[in-house]
Structures are given as C-alpha cells and as structure tokens.
Amino acid sequence: MSNHALSGEKVLKHRLSSRLFHWALIISFLPAAATGVIIWLKFGGEDFVNLAMKIHIVGAAILTLSCILYTLFSFDRVVAFLRVAFKFGKDDIEWMQVCGGYPQKMFLGKEVPVPPMDKMNSGQKMLGLLVLFGTILLIFTGWMLYMFIPFIPKEISLYAHWIHWGLGLLLGASILAHIFLGIYNWDDFKAMLGNGTMPIEVANHHNPLWVFEKIERVDGSDKKATDKGNVSTSV
C-alpha cells in the first residue's frame, strides 16, 4: 500500500488471538513474577510466602496453558513472528546504535533519524525472542522444580533452580522496560490492549516497511487496512 492513500485510515496491527494471548501474558506473568520475588526473598512471614507460592503456581498454570493454546490455534502467527524476529540486518544495527531514537526523544526532546522498521522494531524483536525462549525454559524448569524434585538428581535440580531464578529476574527486568515503552507509545498500547487497530499515520511512522509492503485494504472498506496475512502480527 502506498503512503499517499493513508491519511485518516485505521490499520489492524494485532489480531484478536494475539491480543487475547497478550492479555493472558499480563494476567499470568506479572503476578507470577511479583510472587516469585516474594518467594525468593522470603518476604513477609511463612503464611504470606505460602500464599505467594499458591499465586505463583496459578500464574504459571495460566501462562503454560495460554502458551500451549496460542501455539496450537495460532501457529501461523508464531511462524510469522519468528520470520520477522529472526531477520536481522544493517538497519537493525543502526537502529540499536541510536536505541531507536527513544533516549534522544525522551531526555533531550530531539528527533534523530531512525532506520525504517518492519512490523516490529529491533528492540521488540530481541524482547520477543527473549520472551519466547526464556518463557519456554522458565516453564520447563518451574514445573520440574514443583513436581519432579524427588525423582531427579540433586545436581540437575540445582541447575534448574539457578536457570529458573536467573531467567525470572532477566525476563522480569526486561518486561518492566517493555511496560514503560508500551505505555509511552500510547497508540501501540491502545491497539494491543484494546481493539487491535491504530491510525495508519502512526503505524507508518513506527513501521514504514510493514505499511509499505505488507498491508492491504480490507475488502469492502475504504477505511480499514490489515496485513496480508503472509507476514507478522506480533504475539
């Protein structure tokens, strides 16, 4: 779709299944992360830590189930995400050198030139991959520690413990930065947590390669556009 036909239109950035999955990540990961810190620091006495453990396990169960359901029922989205996320090139290196222009905009009120991005920018691709592979390991080691400790060698359970703890901290810290940027980019926030759409001018500003190459007008409407389905809707 060319840029001159764009003004005043809406583009569907995140489909319903992706938005529901993202909501599931919010209601499962955030309580699991907060209670993980309470369990780790043994904060607030035995009863409080026991309650935190119960919430931690419920959060982990919702997280595990939603990852399985999204993979089974939206496998095309997972593949599309991987296709975009694993495409790294010169533009990504340049994007990272200026940190996407965010610090300059936030702290100095200055706009610096930023290389054109696809549906996800380089930071989002890295976060996405970290969340994907990190969460798989987190889930795996978590259930191992919860259910199989009596059946596995002590050394393995020790490794599982360190991986679970380290990854939890790394993912938790990354998600804090992600939440801050998610709220800062308010139109992205409304699209991901709301009805999935955003003004096409905003999409064109953040994701010009996606808008130019990978969206098309929805049949029968001159007011809405969506991606062609061959590439990417974020997780």
Ligand code: HEM
């Ligand atoms: C209140 C909490 C959160 C907010 C406000 C938030 C916000 C957002 C927004 C606005 C996007 C879309 C970005 C775009 O369209 O370009 C997004 C995408 C994403 N979110 Fe979140 N998010 C939250 C929690 C989480 C959690 C807990 C996880 C995972 C554990 C997560 C993982 C992701 C991933 C992997 C993506 C796709 C990659 C990306 O666009 O960064 N989010 N989030």
